Structure formats: C-alpha cells, structure tokens
Amino acid sequence: MRAFACPACGSFAPFEATACSACAATIGLHPPSMTMFELGNDGVDIDGRCWIRCTQSVTLGCNWLVPEEGDARGRGRCLPDSLIRREPDASDTVAREKLVPTAQALRRLIYQLLDLGLPVQPFWRADGPPGLAFDLLSSYSERERVTIGHAGGVITIDLVESLDAYRESLRVRLGEPYRTMLGHFRHEVGHYFQHILVETGSGADEYLAECRALFGDEQASYAAAIDRHYRFGAPANWAESFISEYATMHPWEDFAKCFAHYLHITDTIDTAREAGMVLQADRVRFAAPRDVVPLECYDDVPVERLLDDWSWISLFFNRVNTAMGKNPLYPFTIPPPVVTKLDFVHRVVRASARERRAG
Ligand SMILES: [Zn+2]
Numbered sequence: 574m575r576a577f578a579c580p581a582c583g584s585f586a587p588f589e590a591t592a593c594s595a596c597a598a599t600i601g602l603h604p605p606s607m608t609m610f611e612l613g614n615d616g617v618d619i620d621g622r623c624w625i626r627c628t629q630s631v632t633l634g635c636n637w638l639v640p641e642e643g644d645a646r647g648r649g650r651c652l653p654d655s656l657i658r659r660e661p662d663a664s665d666t667v668a669r670e671k672l673v674p675t676a677q678a679l680r681r682l683i684y685q686l687l688d689l690g691l692p693v694q695p696f697w698r699a700d701g702p703p704g705l706a707f708d709l710l711s712s713y714s715e716r717e718r719v720t721i722g723h724a725g726g727v728i729t730i731d732l733v734e735s736l737d738a739y740r741e742s743l744r745v746r747l748g749e750p751y752r753t754m755l756g757h758f759r760h761e762v763g764h765y766f767q768h769i770l771v772e773t774g775s776g777a778d779e780y781l782a783e784c785r786a787l788f789g790d791e792q793a794s795y796a797a798a799i800d801r802h803y804r805f806g807a808p809a810n811w812a813e814s815f816i817s818e819y820a821t822m823h824p825w826e827d828f829a830k831c832f833a834h835y836l837h838i839t840d841t842i843d844t845a846r847e848a849g850m851v852l853q854a855d856r857v858r859f860a861a862p863r864d865v866v867p868l869e870c871y872d873d874v875p876v877e878r879l880l881d882d883w884s885w886i887s888l889f890f891n892r893v894n895t896a897m898g899k900n901p902l903y904p905f906t907i908p909p910p911v912v913t914k915l916d917f918v919h920r921v922v923r924a925s926a927r928e929r930r931a932g
C-alpha cells in the first residue's frame with residue numbers, strides 16, 4: 574500500500590483518511606493519480622474537472638473522489654463501492670455497521686488490483702468479460718444462508734466475519750493460522766482471475782495446461798472435494814507442496830490461496846518499501862547474505878527475488894509481532910512447489926498488466 578501524504582502539510586495520511594490528523598485539512602483520494610487532494614465545500618478542481626466525494630462517503634466511510642459528472646450506472650459511487658451489488662437494507666442497522674469495515678477492505682483490494690494492472694471490470698458495464706460484483710450480506714439477518722464464495726464474477730461475503738470474536742472462533746475451529754476480511758477478498762478474487770485469465774479467452778491456450786499440471790485438474794468434482802476435505806482433512810504431508818491445508822481441497826482452492834498469498838506478499842513488501850524500510854546485512858545480529866532493498870516493481874525479476882526479499886521482510890515482521898505478544902504476521906512456510914505455483918501467478922498477473930498497458 575502506498576504511503577499517502579496530506580496535500581496541505583505533507584504529513585502521513587492513511588489510505589482511508591477523510592481529514593488530515595495533523596492539520597485537519599479535508600482530504601480525499603483521487604483514483605487516477607492515486608494521491609490525496611484537499612477538498613473545499615464544492616469539491617476540488619483537478620485537470621479541469623470537478624471531483625467530489627463518492628456518494629458513500631458517510632454511509633460506507635469512503636474517502637474516494639469521483640468526477641462530478643460521473644457514469645450514471647456507477648450511481649455516483651467510486652469504483653470499489655459501485656461493485657457492491659447487494660448490501661443489507663438501510664433498516665438493518667446492525668448489518669450496515671459491519672458493512673463499513675468490509676467496504677474498506679474491498680477498497681484496499683481494488684486499489685491493489687489496479688496498482689498491479691489487473692482488469693477491474695464492473696458487473697454493470699455490459700461489454701467485455703464477465704464483470705466483478707460483490708454481494709455483501711450478513712448471515713445474521715438474511716433468510717438465506719450466506720456462504721463466502723465466488724460464482725461467475727459474483728463474490729459473496731458474510732459481513733458477520735467482520736466481527737473479531739466470530740471470525741476468530743471460526744479460525745480456531747477450522748485450524749487456520751490466518752483469517753481476515755481482506756484475506757477473504759483476496760482469496761475469492763483469485764477464483765475470478767483464474768476464470769477470466771487462465772480458464773477462458775486467450776489465457777486458456779497459453780496457461781490452462783500448465784495450470785492443471787501445477788494445481789491439478791479443476792474439472793474434478795468440487796462437491797466430492799468438500800466432502801473429502803471436511804471428513805478426512807488435509808493429507809499428512811500437505812506442507813511439502815501446499816501453502817495451507819485448505820489449499821489441498823481442490824485445484825481451484827489451491828490457485829485461489831496462492832493468488833491471495835501473492836497479494837499479501839506484494840502489498841506488504843510495498844508497504845514496507847513506501848515507509849523507506851531497508852534491511853542492512855551488516856547491522857543485523859545474525860547471518861544475512863545481502864542488504865534487502867524492496868523493489869518498486871518486481872515485474873522484471875523472477876519470483877524467487879520477490880520471495881527471497883519476502884523471507885527476510887516477513888522474518889522481521891514476525892519477530893516484531895511476537896515482541897508485542899501477537900501471532901506472527903505471516904504464519905506460513907513456502908515450500909519449493911509453492912514457489913513454482915507463485916511463479917505461475919506472478920507471470921499471469923504481469924502478462925495481464927502488460928496487455929492492458931499495451932492495449
Ligand atoms: Zn495535513
């Protein structure tokens with residue numbers, strides 16, 4: 574995540590900031606330039622256009638700016654908020670409370686996808702591949718069961734997962750080392766990108782055979798896979814070739830988990846780099862083979878460089894977390910077969926970004 578600065582005083586401004594905590598300037602995020610701008614009562618003039626707050630600034634705690642003459646189908650919402658297809662009724666105040674942190678996680682997701690150059694095609698636009706939609710529903714208030722998942726571009730999220738106690742109890746019950754709302758978004762969007770970049774279109778000719786060789790045949794019965802996973806659990810030797818137990822369930826879950834980890838790793842490295850973090854080998858008290866200087870862009874280097882930087886940076890953050898009595902930040906080990914899978918994700922993401930930049 575980029576380290577934003579207040580346009581008025583230059584102080585650090587968090588991604589979600591609507592006002593500067595140092596000088597109280599009213600600020601908002603301008604998506605095309607991904608910078609913060611100071612706003613007056615009538616918005617702000619940027620490059621001859623008037624930009625105003627997204628219509629969800631109050632209801633969903635949004636700080637993104639939209640052009641005053643926006644796309645009507647976007648309902649005056651910023652891109653991430655316009656992707657929300659279903660949300661709890663205004664009368665369901667309990668569920669709507671949980672919608673705010675969930676929409677913030679969604680904006681972090683969309684920011685990163687745009688930053689990586691991945692296509693973010695809204696469901697409400699008729700042209701192009703199947704668009705992305707988010708149904709953000711609460712299993713406490715819906716009459717139907719709310720199951721987190723992806724189908725045909727529609728990602729369903731259970732808002733109850735934004736309750737720490739609920740999410741943590743599930744994490745413990747399922748034996749997961751890590752469970753967050755942002756993690757759910759990153760995982761589910763992995764299913765979407767596997768579908769549009771690997772399984773269909775021109776990607777199928779280029780990637781599908783390799784994807785099956787690495788992750789397994791995605792045509793295997795999903796229902797049988799769920800049944801097997803919840804009855805017998807992961808194979809005893811899962812850690813030799815998977816990032817998590819859940820990844821062993823079905824080839825789709827393996828891909829989605831690897832995709833989510835790719836987003837975890839690249840965003841966390843980026844956040845450290847934007848803060849000026851460098852690990853100097855001659856200043857650590859254990860053997861470190863080189864200085865670790867996070868790159869602004871890992872497009873032109875093999876995934877091994879990314880993952881080697883990550884092994885040092887995550888070691889540092891894991892130790893910082895445990896110093897505070899918390900669980901390690903990144904409680905995972907990446908075995909060699911997962912390096913190969915992450916390399917595949919890295920290549921698919923970079924090729925898609927290159928194609929978009931060229932087109
Ligand atoms: Zn300021």
Ligand SMILES: [Zn+2]
Nearest residue numbers: 627635651654
């Ligand atoms: Zn918004």
